[in-house]
Amino acid sequence: MASTRGELLAVACLCAVTLPSLTTAQAARGAQPGGHAEDRLKMVVVLSRHGVRSPTWKQDRLNGYSSLPWPQWSVTPGNLTTRGSELLKPFGSFDRAFFARAGLFDAQGCADGASVYIWADTDQRTQESGRALATGLFPNCTPAVRGLKEGENDSIFHSASDASAADGRKAFAEFETRVAKPPAGDTTELLKQMQRVLLGCLPQADCTPQRTPEIKLPDAPTAARRGKGDHLVDLQGPLPLASTFSEDLLLEYAEGMPAESVGWGKVDEAQISRFLGLHTAYFDLMHRTPALAKIEASNLLLHIERTLQQAVQQKAVAGAVGNPGDKLVVRVGHDTNLAGVSELLGLHWTLDGRNDDTPPGAEFAFELWQASKGAYSVQVTITMQTLLQMRNLSELTFVAPPAREVLPLPGCLSNSHRCAWEDFARIAAMEGKKTEGP
Numbered sequence: 048m049a050s051t052r053g054e055l056l057a058v059a060c061l062c063a064v065t066l067p068s069l070t071t072a073q074a075a076r077g078a079q080p081g082g083h084a085e086d087r088l089k090m091v092v093v094l095s096r097h098g099v100r101s102p103t104w105k106q107d108r109l110n111g112y113s114s115l116p117w118p119q120w121s122v123t124p125g126n127l128t129t130r131g132s133e134l135l136k137p138f139g140s141f142d143r144a145f146f147a148r149a150g151l152f153d154a155q156g157c158a159d160g161a162s163v164y165i166w167a168d169t170d171q172r173t174q175e176s177g178r179a180l181a182t183g184l185f186p187n188c189t190p191a192v193r194g195l196k197e198g199e200n201d202s203i204f205h206s207a208s209d210a211s212a213a214d215g216r217k218a219f220a221e222f223e224t225r226v227a228k229p230p231a232g233d234t235t236e237l238l239k240q241m242q243r244v245l246l247g248c249l250p251q252a253d254c255t256p257q258r259t260p261e262i263k264l265p266d267a268p269t270a271a272r273r274g275k276g277d278h279l280v281d282l283q284g285p286l287p288l289a290s291t292f293s294e295d296l297l298l299e300y301a302e303g304m305p306a307e308s309v310g311w312g313k314v315d316e317a318q319i320s321r322f323l324g325l326h327t328a329y330f331d332l333m334h335r336t337p338a339l340a341k342i343e344a345s346n347l348l349l350h351i352e353r354t355l356q357q358a359v360q361q362k363a364v365a366g367a368v369g370n371p372g373d374k375l376v377v378r379v380g381h382d383t384n385l386a387g388v389s390e391l392l393g394l395h396w397t398l399d400g401r402n403d404d405t406p407p408g409a410e411f412a413f414e415l416w417q418a419s420k421g422a423y424s425v426q427v428t429i430t431m432q433t434l435l436q437m438r439n440l441s442e443l444t445f446v447a448p449p450a451r452e453v454l455p456l457p458g459c460l461s462n463s464h465r466c467a468w469e470d471f472a473r474i475a476a477m478e479g480k481k482t483e484g485p
Contacts, residue, residue: 085419088149090358092351092368093377095410096385097176099131099302099437102295109295112264112288114247118299118308127172130302131407132179134437138408139183141443148445151374157188164369167194167379168204176408177379184375192379200277203347204380208277210342215279218338219271222280225336226271234286234328238264241289241322244296244313264288280339282332290329293322301407301437316434320400327403334386335403344387345478347378351388352475355415359423359468385411391478392427393457398450399433406431416465423468424461427454 101120102109109117122128147154163184167177177192184190195201202209210218242264269284281287296319299309306312314322334340350366354376357367369376378384382405389395389411395403409431416424430451436443443449453464458474461467466474 086416086424088146088151089415089417089423090355090374090376091146091151091415092354092413093375093410094347094351094384094388094413095176095180095377095379096382096405096407097131097170097172097379098127098135098179099298099407100125100127100172102291102298104291104295112292113245113311115311117295118304120302123171125170125172127175127179128302130440131172132175134301134432134440135176135179135408136183137441137443138432138449139180140186141183141449142180143184144445146375157185159374160185160188160190162372162374163190163377164373164375165190165192165377165379166368167192168201168381169195169197169199171197173379173381177377180377180379203350203378204384205277206346207279207339207343210279214338214342218336218342219273219280221338222332222336223271225332226269226282230269230286230328232324232328234325237322237325238285238289240318241292241325244310244318245292247311247313279342280333280336282329286325286329286332289322290326293319293325296322297406297434300434303438303440316438320434323401323404323406327401330382330386330405331403334383335390337390340387340390341478344384344391347380347384348388348391348475348478351378351413352472355413355425355468356472358415382409385409392474394427394429394454396429396452396454398429398431398452404431406434407437408432415468424465425456425468425471426465427456428452429454 101122101124102117103125105124106117106119120128143152144154146152152159163181165177165181167173174192174194174197177194178189181189181192200208245264264285265283265288267284269282269286272281272283273279274281296310296314300316300319306315310319334343350368353364353366354368357364357369357371358373361371363371368378385405386403389403398404409429412428412430414426414428416426418424428451430449432441432443432449435441436447436449441447455464456466456471456474458477459466459470461470
């Protein structure tokens with residue numbers, strides 16, 4: 048086995064939002080949009096965010112920014128909820144059906160279970176998310192979920208603390224320059240709307256706080272500052288706070304809380320979707336500043352490339368995860384990991400009405416395809432459940448699939464969607480940090 052103790056694998060999937068119907072012959076050969084009928088799907092590496100969790104802040108801290116108390120949760124702050132697990136199981140089941148349709152797996156049975164390798168970060172929410180996905184994939188023979196011990200640092204998911212002083216200074220300077228620019232889009236207006244919700248106001252009504260003194264987001268502009276440990280940089284001001292609150296409103300909605308508990312009854316799905324633009328704006332600064340992404344995600348990207356290389360060569364490769372014959376390798380991590388990798392590869396998307404959003408359970412899939420003449424190519428997709436699918440705990444089928452988009456690789460010279468293996472390996476080597484793991 049070529050995996051090392053510190054290698055992490057994130058969640059497994061690739062799903063479809065608008066899948067054209069495939070003939071039985073095409074499905075058997077693994078055909079997909081953008082490819083050729085004779086192409087075969089050989090293996091997939093998936094990088095996934097964990098499922099729905101409770102807010103990471105304790106309730107007393109949250110209550111300091113709102114007129115009314117935030118809802119109570121049934122689990123420790125930051126932990127995956129029972130609902131979060133139940134949302135991921137049908138996602139895993141759909142993945143199994145999708146992979147079977149592409150010819151990678153048998154539609155039923157346990158024969159392919161041994162060719163699945165799942166690695167999760169050490170948090171409860173990532174470990175339990177991995178188990179939920181594994182159960183959905185193979186309910187009668189669930190693959191093991193591997194990872195380091197709780198409390199240990201997995202440097203594939205969290206590599207910023209290993210950055211050199213020089214790299215840290217360069218990253219902060221670039222970050223500080225970006226933060227100093229005026230906020231893009233409607234960020235300022237969204238901050239005002241978030242303030243009204245925190246004060247308990249209806250969207251168009253006069254705003255009289257239900258509690259004094261009036262609770263406000265900071266008036267000071269967002270500013271850069273140096274971070275500590277695994278956080279090289281930090282932000283102060285209203286944006287990081289509003290980003291947290293927008294995510295918490297999403298979690299309430301996806302958890303299936305009563306409408307009167309979601310944002311104190313002041314927000315609906317459309318407003319939550321708009322508020323998530325604050326989370327995206329925050330992540331764009333914190334994790335998609337190029338020098339920061341290089342530090343945070345280049346190691347992860349290189350391990351993804353080496354795992355695919357192991358499948359191409361069909362022999363052990365240093366730094367790869369799992370075994371040469373594995374068909375599916377899953378890394379269960381965090382939205383920070385998805386943001387960093389997407390920046391390194393130049394990936395952008397619009398799904399469920401939002402740009403570059405990574406809601407709970409969102410997945411990148413790096414699909415390795417082989418043509419009839421033996422040439423390999425890589426296709427990258429992102430898949431996520433829609434807000435409404437999470438709210439309703441919807442069954443995921445080919446008729447009503449999760450949202451999915453094939454992402455072109457800007458640095459690929461061969462094709463906008465299917466990237467020749469040599470091109471993908473070149474991009475990963477250029478952006479990746481050469482390391483054999485912790």
